[in-house]
Amino acid sequence: MKRLTLLILLLTVLGVTASAQDTLLSTQTTRYKFQLDSTTIMLGDQTVLAIEPSAIYPSLEDLTNNDIVAVNQWIDSTNGNFCTTLTSFEEGEHWLHVGMDSVLITVKDVPNVDTTNTNIRDIANILRQPYTFGEIAKVVGIVLGILALVAAIIFIVIRIKQHKPIITIPQAPPLPADVRALDALETLRQQQLWQQGRVKEYHTQLTDIVRNYLEETYSIPSTEMTSDQTLDAFHSCSAYTEEASSQLQQMLQTADMVKFAKSQPQPYQHDLSMTQAVNFVKLTAPKHEEHPADTEQPKSTQEE
Numbered sequence: 456m457k458r459l460t461l462l463i464l465l466l467t468v469l470g471v472t473a474s475a476q477d478t479l480l481s482t483q484t485t486r487y488k489f490q491l492d493s494t495t496i497m498l499g500d501q502t503v504l505a506i507e508p509s510a511i512y513p514s515l516e517d518l519t520n521n522d523i524v525a526v527n528q529w530i531d532s533t534n535g536n537f538c539t540t541l542t543s544f545e546e547g548e549h550w551l552h553v554g555m556d557s558v559l560i561t562v563k564d565v566p567n568v569d570t571t572n573t574n575i576r577d578i579a580n581i582l583r584q585p586y587t588f589g590e591i592a593k594v595v596g597i598v599l600g601i602l603a604l605v606a607a608i609i610f611i612v613i614r615i616k617q618h619k620p621i622i623t624i625p626q627a628p629p630l631p632a633d634v635r636a637l638d639a640l641e642t643l644r645q646q647q648l649w650q651q652g653r654v655k656e657y658h659t660q661l662t663d664i665v666r667n668y669l670e671e672t673y674s675i676p677s678t679e680m681t682s683d684q685t686l687d688a689f690h691s692c693s694a695y696t697e698e699a700s701s702q703l704q705q706m707l708q709t710a711d712m713v714k715f716a717k718s719q720p721q722p723y724q725h726d727l728s729m730t731q732a733v734n735f736v737k738l739t740a741p742k743h744e745e746h747p748a749d750t751e752q753p754k755s756t757q758e759e
Contacts, residue, residue: 482513485554491541495561498546501526502560504553505536512537513553522549523560633740636668640733649725657725658710665706665732672741682707694739702738706731 488507496502506512518525518539526540543549543562550557614621629635643664648657666677666685673692677685686704689695706728712718720728 482511482517482554483552485509485511486556487513487554489553489556489558491558491560494559495563496543498562498564499542499544501540501542504539504541504551505531506539506553507537508535509537513539515539518551518553520549520552521545522547522562523551631741632668632671633736636664636736637733639664640729640736644729649722654719654725655713658713658728661728661732662707662710665703665735668736672739682711692739694741696738699735699738702731702735706735 487509490505492503492505494502504518512528515525515528518541522545523541523543526542528537528539530536531538541551541560543560546562546564548559548561551560611621630638640661643657643660648654648660663678669675669677669685669689673689673694675685675688675692677688680688682704685707686700689700689703709720709724709728713720
């Protein structure tokens with residue numbers, strides 16, 4: 456049994472050897488169409504051998520000899536040529552055998568290099584260059600950017616947990632109470648409620664506007680007071696004048712007649728109550744500071 460196994464192994468080795476010899480012989484007896492990039496190279500330089508498409512190609516071992524070394528091989532996808540990179544480290548003229556043909560390659564030494572008188576030194580250590588301002592600034596900028604991003608994320612998370620807006624838009628300062636009261640009175644006038652028969656609603660809104668104005672401007676809780684209590688409180692107010700008090704009293708009395716006695720005033724009395732409310736607000740309105748831009752006259756006007 457052992458003899459049979461050894462016989463099989465021997466036949467296999469002989470077969471492989473014969474096949475390799477046949478391949479080598481076939482490459483040596485094949486005539487190729489080829490060309491070299493250059494037949495003259497410097498010592499250590501490379502040249503490329505291009506063989507046109509063929510059934511078989513020489514291997515790296517086939518093209519390597521004592522003077523010429525085949526480095527690598529590839530197929531050129533543009534034309535299908537079989538390419539081999541060749542180099543040599545031996546000065547002189549060397550024959551390259553390509554199948555049945557040969558080509559002479561001349562290898563020249565590197566000129567003007569006298570290695571006998573050259574002071575060869577060891578490789579120097581790596582020199583550490585100092586950091587430049589630009590490099591430091593770049594690192595600092597990256598660190599600050601990361602910190603700013605982290606801070607922004609923390610801020611957003613906290614605002615979300617507190618149910619607060621992430622970005623707070625600054626609000627314009629509110630208009631003075633007297634300006635808002637006059638605007639509300641004008642809006643009420645344009646609604647024409649009493650003309651539509653909604654007399655009680657008209658006088659209720661009219662007095663509410665004036666009462667809110669007193670509360671905001673002079674801290675008189677008129678919305679929680681009767682008309683007499685409101686008049687008494689206004690009598691002690693810094694803005695008190697007989698004319699203003701008269702306007703307020705007549706307006707409140709007309710409204711009370713409508714709301715509690717179900718009185719039906721004459722049409723002119725509705726407009727009169729509106730006029731009295733407007734006059735009261737204007738008479739008691741605090742003086743607002745004028746903006747310099749509003750009081751300054753244009754230069755062209757002053758020159759004129």
